Amino acid sequence: MASSLRTRLRIAATVLGARGFWDALAGRFLWQPPPGAPPGGGILEAPPLGGGGGGWLRGALHVHTCTYSDGAGTIEEVMGAAKAAGVDFVLLTDHNTMRPKADGLEERYAGQTPFLIVGDEITVKGGAFLLALDLPGDFQFAPNQPPQVAIDAILAVGGLPLVSLPDDMKHPWDAWDATGCAGLEALNLSTVAREHINPLSLTWLLLLWRLKGELTVLQALCTRPDASLASWDRLLAQGKKQIGLGALDAHALLKIGKKKHPIPSYENSFRAVTTHVLAETRTPKAIHTAIRAGHCFFAYDCLGEIALDFHATPPPGGGQGAILMGDGAPVGAMLTATGPETALLRLYRAGGGIVAAGKGSLSYRTDRPGAYRIEAYRVGIQRGPLFLGARPWAFTNPIYVK
Numbered sequence: 001m002a003s004s005l006r007t008r009l010r011i012a013a014t015v016l017g018a019r020g021f022w023d024a025l026a027g028r029f030l031w032q033p034p035p036g037a038p039p040g041g042g043i044l045e046a047p048p049l050g051g052g053g054g055g056w057l058r059g060a061l062h063v064h065t066c067t068y069s070d071g072a073g074t075i076e077e078v079m080g081a082a083k084a085a086g087v088d089f090v091l092l093t094d095h096n097t098m099r100p101k102a103d104g105l106e107e108r109y110a111g112q113t114p115f116l117i118v119g120d121e122i123t124v125k126g127g128a129f130l131l132a133l134d135l136p137g138d139f140q141f142a143p144n145q146p147p148q149v150a151i152d153a154i155l156a157v158g159g160l161p162l163v164s165l166p167d168d169m170k171h172p173w174d175a176w177d178a179t180g181c182a183g184l185e186a187l188n189l190s191t192v193a194r195e196h197i198n199p200l201s202l203t204w205l206l207l208l209w210r211l212k213g214e215l216t217v218l219q220a221l222c223t224r225p226d227a228s229l230a231s232w233d234r235l236l237a238q239g240k241k242q243i244g245l246g247a248l249d250a251h252a253l254l255k256i257g258k259k260k261h262p263i264p265s266y267e268n269s270f271r272a273v274t275t276h277v278l279a280e281t282r283t284p285k286a287i288h289t290a291i292r293a294g295h296c297f298f299a300y301d302c303l304g305e306i307a308l309d310f311h312a313t314p315p316p317g318g319g320q321g322a323i324l325m326g327d328g329a330p331v332g333a334m335l336t337a338t339g340p341e342t343a344l345l346r347l348y349r350a351g352g353g354i355v356a357a358g359k360g361s362l363s364y365r366t367d368r369p370g371a372y373r374i375e376a377y378r379v380g381i382q383r384g385p386l387f388l389g390a391r392p393w394a395f396t397n398p399i400y401v402k
């Protein structure tokens with residue numbers, strides 16, 4: 001009897017202590033306004049670019065196939081799902097291989113919508129992962145080596161190493177003292193899902209899935225990736241330039257017990273989270289250039305269409321020209337953000353918390369150095385100063401004020 005009580009108490013403690021449980025109680029699952037139609041505000045015009053069909057392009061990042069690693073679908077199925085979801089490009093990152101590039105897949109989809117970019121997800125010693133972009137097709141690297149060895153190998157061929165799944169429950173990154181990483185997946189949909197599925201939320205999510213379908217479940221999972229954003233801010237506060245991306249880790253496979261289920265589908269994953277990149281042309285090269293520059297933000301697109309402008313205007317005599325997200329600006333620069341009218345915008349200074357907020361737009365005159373970034377929230381109901389049911393919607397790369 002005593003032992004059964006102890007077991008029950010232990011189970012209760014596990015449930016109460018599970019990551020995501022208090023989120024669920026706080027209404028992140030149980031009470032939230034339905035996404036409905038995209039709110040007003042429309043799409044902002046991107047700054048004028050050269051020819052080649054560039055502008056703000058939406059990409060589904062971090063995708064696996066069954067052809068080259070452990071996803072459920074072929075390249076054709078993945079690209080078909082991406083077309084149905086309306087994204088501009090797919091970043092394929094099968095495990096420890098650049099073979100899709102060597103096999104000419106980037107060329108096969110060149111000039112099409114969506115087009116394809118091939119990257120690599122490298123397993124490092126301890127089971128964590130690095131996303132490696134902008135690699136040559138003949139890049140080869142034996143997995144399970146120390147993180148620094150992998151980072152150095154990527155940099156040696158001119159590639160771009162980023163921490164994948166930085167604060168994942170299953171595959172956390174712990175080599176934060178390694179040098180040379182260019183950034184991280186500040187949002188990873190798989191990590192968010194794992195964090196927020198627990199005995200309490202699972203009942204609710206299964207009901208939602210039965211009644212409203214898979215995309216509604218993904219919408220319910222759209223929560224602020226607190227741990228990854230904290231890791232990002234910690235690096236930024238050290239004065240490092242760090243690119244933040246929104247990724248999926250899409251396999252279209254969910255293992256429940258011994259059975260694998262095709263959940264969530266590629267198409268719904270691609271509708272849920274994308275990274276919006278301001279690229280000169282619709283090519284892998286232009287996307288890599290823009291990501292390296294930090295000219296991108298990432299969003300829960302399934303909560304509604306969103307466009308975000310975040311730029312800086314230098315103080316008088318401080319030079320001129322457009323300073324975009326990802327760029328540097330002098331102290332005294334005016335930061336301006338504009339989003340949909342119904343979005344609550346919050347300006348964060350890494351390590352300094354929220355320094356300004358506004359609905360639809362905000363301006364802030366900087367008076368000290370730091371990495372300043374915007375988080376946009378889709379507002380549910382506003383009661384005076386209270387925003388009820390605000391959902392995290394989009395996250396920009398920082399402007400680095402020096």
Ligand SMILES: [Zn+2]
Binds near residue numbers: 064249250
């Ligand atoms: Zn992956």
